[in-house]
Amino acid sequence: MHSTSHSVIAWGCRYRAPIKLSFSYLTPRHLHRRTRELSLPTVAVFSTSTISSGCRLPNRHFTGNSLFSRMEIMRRTVLSHLISMLFYVSKQRIWTGGGINKNNEMLDHLQRYGVIKSKKTAEVMKSIDRALFVPEGASPYVDSPVQIGYNATISAPHMHATCLELLQNNLKPGMHALDVGSGTGYLTACFAVMVGPQGRAVGVEHIPELVDSSIVNIQKSAAAQLLKEGILSMHAGDGRLGWPQFAPYDAIHVGAAASEIPEALIEQLKPGGRLVIPVGNIFQDLKVVDKNMDGSLSVRSETSVRYVPLTSREAQLRGE
Ligand code: SAH
Secondary structure: OEEEEOOOOOHHHHHOHHHHHHHHHHOHHHHHHHHHHHOOOHHHHHHHHHHHHHHHHHHHHOOOOOOOOHHHHHHHHHHHHHHHHHHHHHHHHHHHOOOOOOHHHHHHHHHHOOOOOOHHHHHHHHHOOHHHOOOOOOOOOOOOOEEEEOOEEEOOHHHHHHHHHHHHHHOOOOOEEEEEOOOOOHHHHHHHHHHOOOOEEEEEEOOHHHHHHHHHHHHOOOOHHHHHOOOEEEEEOOHHHOOHHHOOEEEEEEOOEEOOOOHHHHHOEEEEEEEEEEEEOOOEEEEEEEEOOOOOEEEEEEEEEOOOEOOOHHHHHOOO
């Protein structure tokens, strides 16, 4: 088995980068340095220049070429700072989720921050409204996991997006996809829409109540017809054993962290197929396992993550 470990930056850190702007606003020079150090996404760089342009304004006009009086320049400078501040505050609100009240806004945000890069991921996440899968009373578009009962959570939108990005080439029309620890059914529904009527999307979840509620969720979503036609199916069972009936799979996603990669999932992966699975206990890595055409495996770590454990139903219900 060939194993490559790429440098791992905690996704949370990368994604929370705009928080730095609060300091940066006051010290634009630091911002530029931080921007480079952290390789902030484009939107952060954009807001940087917006903010710092306010700071540069006086120098340009004090050269003597200005039509404005010094008072006018001062007024405009203050105004410009205020606008920058407002711009920052409104972005911060969107960031923390208070302003994200629509699925599309959440997606715009994920695209702007470079989490969603492909049209395919954007399209499928647009077609499956996250609100249908998040328990009532919770904020569906905030970028954080949400408790769904039974010591389980629906993953954060950026994790769903990351996994869809990693698997998109193995979720082409006609392909087979398996979602282990399918929870709310959100990702299984996305998989079904991507593989389409010629394909097959299978969810396996070991809490029967969650299987039932995931079916109800999917019935309200854009994947309802695929569920009705049996192209998408949700099953109660131990996902560590995969779901041999529809194997081999082009894509396997595991939504809970395994201490080791289950052998059955490797066996049920098609040559050319890809498995995305969080591995580890306290420290977990999202592993990308590619089965080569000769049956050998290539494994790499995508990023460090925090998932609930892939375990037995009893252990999960005890909260272990
Ligand atoms: N992708 C899902 C993640 C749910 S959390 C979503 O976003 O909705 C992880 C899920 O894995 C939980 O629902 C948990 O019950 C399930 N799980 C944990 N161990 C399992 C196992 N051995 N077999 C099947 N499901 C398992």
